[in-house]
Amino acid sequence: MNNPITELDPFIAQGRRDLEELVRLESVSAQGRMLPETADAVTRLLEAEGFTVRRYPGQVAPVLVAEAGEGPRTLLIYNHYDVQPEAPLELWESPPFELTEREGRLFGRGASDDKGEFVSRLAALRALRAENGGRLPLRVRWLIEGEEEVGSPSLADFVRDHAEELRADGCWWEFGAIDPAGRPVLYAGLKGIVCVELRCRVADSDLHSANGAVVDNPLYRLSKAIASLRDDAGRITIPGFYDDVRAPSQADLEAVARIPDESAAMREAYGIRGFLENASGAEYYRRSALEPVLNVNGLHGGYDGPGSKTVLPAWGFAKLDFRLVPDQSPGQVVALLRAHLKNIGLGDIEVLELETHEHPARSDLTHPFVRLAAQTARDVYGVEPVLHPSSGGSGPMHPFLEYVGLPVIAMGIGNHAGRAHAPNENIRVQDFERGVAFALEFFRRLARLED
Amino acid sequence: MNNPITELDPFIAQGRRDLEELVRLESVSAQGRMLPETADAVTRLLEAEGFTVRRYPGQVAPVLVAEAGEGPRTLLIYNHYDVQPEAPLELWESPPFELTEREGRLFGRGASDDKGEFVSRLAALRALRAENGGRLPLRVRWLIEGEEEVGSPSLADFVRDHAEELRADGCWWEFGAIDPAGRPVLYAGLKGIVCVELRCRVADSDLHSANGAVVDNPLYRLSKAIASLRDDAGRITIPGFYDDVRAPSQADLEAVARIPDESAAMREAYGIRGFLENASGAEYYRRSALEPVLNVNGLHGGYDGPGSKTVLPAWGFAKLDFRLVPDQSPGQVVALLRAHLKNIGLGDIEVLELETHEHPARSDLTHPFVRLAAQTARDVYGVEPVLHPSSGGSGPMHPFLEYVGLPVIAMGIGNHAGRAHAPNENIRVQDFERGVAFALEFFRRLARLED
Incomplete structure (x- = not known):
């Protein structure tokens, strides 16, 4: 490494002040709070480092696209300035919108997700400029939105429409974390998702349960539907479901085999009774990273009180989410689901598509950009990083691969107890410091990356 | 008929006064209200007609056994003096515990279920004594309990232990009704019932739905269990479930074929989308009267709010009720269910037996006692009665068949809009009058019934 971390002290100190300022802004997108004000503050921070910032209207909050630097290489960075709601307030041990240090951690809403990520990268860019006499030896394009916590409703279209403006050699994703053993964890993809609700109604009102002799039961019909969608191993049994699934690459399979096996610790932590087909190790991570999943997140109908009520419920509903892998599409999955239900005589079950809807994205692990990120993490942290395909x-990673054609890698400053989205969200001071060092080294190496 | 109804006027008037007195007593067994006081009032009414009354302690309320009369024949009558709670009070159009006449109907809690039945039969016994010079030409044994609306917890053991005291030629059951077309409806049996709850837990706490790649889903497991218990025709697929089912007799099958087909009206009234296998007519009533039924009365787990929540629920539960036919037993059905779940790899699903638990009972339709009741109804009402096997x-009909060996028939004074268990419970004045006439004629004919 060219610089020991101590040389970064002034940049880290400035980064902490930036984070304090940003955490103070209550940019809760779900509630539409202080979003333009936070976009203003982000713009000022970027402009102070020589970025030109363009501001576009989003459905919920402004989208910022910033650019600075010159050189043979271009990096696209994606972050967001909005945060999750702070509720429940009573579980916070310090005010959610005041960055507070306790026991080596910085607490506050957005400290990790995603203001901390943003300021750590900005701090490294300051250091990079300082060591290059005020100029950046790398072109940096920065997309910062304010709608990520409400599903990024504007992002896909925006990236498609501004693909030229976002061209780069690779994209650095918004999040990342250090695992309990101190290893940096990198992700080269995200699954897609589509959420649906199944509704079944057999009558206009509940009936006495004796009528079950002649009237069908909506909870039986929903149960039959759900039981027909997967098998005991978790494999999805909707005809055609796997037709579009991209086979894992050799590099993907090698990567999951190298992931340290934390399945036993996971089982212990959550009191999990067991894993599907006793999966552990490579198989556990192959399923988690590379296989689509059907999950039933809710199933409701009829009586839910103590004892029994002999009622035949008029209706019931189930909520499903599918996690998708390349090259599946949410729309196609819903079409296959509807066709399947109709084919097995359950066409009366209504399939409603709910709002959550993302295409899958997975980058090529052999791409030089992905390899550079992993090698840099190895050198800066001094341990083997954990690379998840x-x-x-x-x-919303898919538009960057699909419309801009970029490899995308996630790596950052979070920690396994960082409580993103929950009360007492935090980062560790040392992770912030090393995150700035990682970013600086990643920028330096990227600036001189050969084809 | 020996007497036109007009000759019964004074007995009917006295019966109405008896009913007013009993309705005033708030004998809500679920809340333990005024049960001994109501037992006292019933005792006074019976003693005034020459009955000797024995009072036994029940788990919730006293059990009364009364006896009067002499003759070659003995009739056992079963009634109850407790009622359902009156809530919700605001839906009553007159005070629930004041018998109130409006538009040819008498409204009040217990007017139909079951104080109206009791006083109509008592009024007929007064008339019978009057026309026989103060004596009853029939031995009447009368079991009147105060726990029917809370599941008759004392009854089965009581009947077993007092079988000798309850010996008779037949048992007249507590309820009955006139259908919308004015036909008296008779029932010669009741189904058994057993209620269970299935519980499935996969972890100690909810998980992020991405974990569905490696952790099983409790709602899938419950769905698979439910889907394995029956088929689309409603036939129960638990191995061994039908082993103990008694084949319907020729008389049973003939009886269901004679029941007027009300299925289309039922479908219309409740907005029912369709009947299992398009059953109507004889098939509709065969299923309703003679087939066991599995009903899912509740199924719950995970998220139930708007939109989607990507959670893998830690657990879920289903509530089932089975309606049983002779000679199935609740305990055997639960044992078969447990064995089946274990056999198909769902032994982790816990099966809890809930409180509701009744054996099935069905009388022989060719028994002279049953035929006498039907013939008497035909003659008194002047229309063909509807006889349900x-x-x-x-x-709780089973103990009377099992321990005393009696045929049991239900026939009475309710009406299809009588709202038993609901606000504005009522009987029609004309049904009460004809009910007294039916009872009197039934007593007369039974007194002289030949072997």
Whole structure:
């Protein structure tokens, strides 16, 4: 490494002040609070570092696109300035919108997700300029939105319409974390998602349960539908469901085999009775990263009190979410689901598509940009990083691959106890410091990356 | 008929006064209100007609056994003096505990279920004594309990232990009704019932739905369990479930074929989308009276709000009720259910037996006692009665068949809009009058019934 972390002290100190300022702004997108004000503050911080900032209207909050630097390489960075609601307030041990240090951690809404990520990268860019006499040896394009916590409703169209403006050699995604063993964790993809509700109604009003002799039961019909969608191993049994699934690459399979096996710790932490087919190790991570998933997140109908009520419920509903892998599409999955239900005589079950809807995205692990991120993490942290071909979770990564053609990698300053979206969201001071060092080194190496 | 109804006027008037007195007593067994006081009032009414009354402690309320009369024949009558709670009070159009006449109907809690039945039969016994010079030409044994609306917890053991005291030629059951077309409806049986709850837990706390890749889903497991219990025709698929089912007799099948087809009216009234296998007519009533039924009365787990929540629920539960036919037993059905779930790999689903638990009961339709009741109804009402081999509903009829060996028939004074258990419970004045006439004629004919 060219610089020990101590040389970064003034930049880290400035980054902390930036974070204090941003955390103070209550940019809760779900409630439409202080979004233009936060976009203003982000703009001022960027402009002070020589960025030109363009501001576009989004459905909920302004989209910012900033640009600075010159050089053979271009990096696109994606962050967001909005945060989750702070409720429940009573569980916070310090005010949610005041960055507060306790026991080596900085607490506050957005400290991790995603204001901390943003300021750590900005601090590294300041250091990069300082060591290059005030100029950036790398072109940086920065997309910062304010709608991520409400599903990024404007993002896909925006990226499609501004693909030229966002062209780069790779995209650095908004989040990242250090695992309990101190290893940096990198993700090269996110699953897609589509959420649906199944509704079944057999009558206009509830009936005495004796009528079950002649009237069908909506909870039986919903149960039959759900039981027909997967098998005991978790494999989805909707005809055609796997037709579009991209086979994992050799690099993907090698990557999941290298992930340290935390399944036993997970089982212990959540009191999980067991894993599907006793999966552990490579199989556990292959399923988590590379397989689509059907989850029933709600199923409701009829009586829910103590004891029994002999009623035949008029209706019931189930809520499902599908996690998708490349190259599945949410619309196609819903069409296959509807056709399947009709084919097995359950065409009376209504399928409603709910709002959550993301395409899957997974980058090529052999791409030089992805390899550079992993190698930099290895060198800066001094341990082997953990590289996941994809998170099991979902997010709006797909437009960057599909419309701009970029590899995308997530790596950052979060920690496994960072409580993103929850009360007492935090980052560790040391993760913030090392995150600035990682960013600086990543920028330096990227600036001189050969084809 | 020996007497036109007009000769019964004074007995009917006295019966109405008896009913007013009993309705005033708030004998709500679910709340333990005024049960001994109501037992006292019933005792006084019976003693005034020459009955000797024995009072036994029940778990919730006293059990009364009364006896009067002499002759070659003995009739056992079963009634109850407790009532359902009056709530919701605001839906009553007159005070629930004041018998109130409006538009040819008598409204009040217990007017139909079951104080009206009791006083109509008592009024007929007064008339019978009057025309026989003060004596009854029939031995009447009368069991009147105060726990029917809370599941008759004392009754089965009581009947077993007092079988000798309750010996008779037949039992007249507590309820009955006139259908919308004015036909008296008779039931010669009741289904059994057993209620269970299925519980499935996969973890100690809810998980992010991405974990569905490796952790099983409790709502899938419950759905698979439910889908495995029956088929689309409603036939129960638990191995061994039908082993104990008694084949319907020729008389049972002939009886269901004679029941007037009300299925289309039922469909219209409740907005029912369709009947299982388009059943109507004889098939509709065969299923309702003679087939066991599995009903899912509740199924719950996970998120139930608007939109979607990407959570893998830690647990869920389903509530089932089985309606049973002779000679099935609740305990055996639960054992078969447990064995089946274990056999199909769902042994982790806990099966809890809930409180409701009745054995099935069905009398022989060719028994002279049953035929006498039907013939008497035909003659008194001047129309063909509707004879059901069994109600689709359940109740504590089984001990009278099993321990005393009696045929049991239900026939009485309710009406299809009588709102038993609901606000504005009522009987029609004309049904009460004809009910007294029916009872008197039934007593007369039974007194002289030949073997």
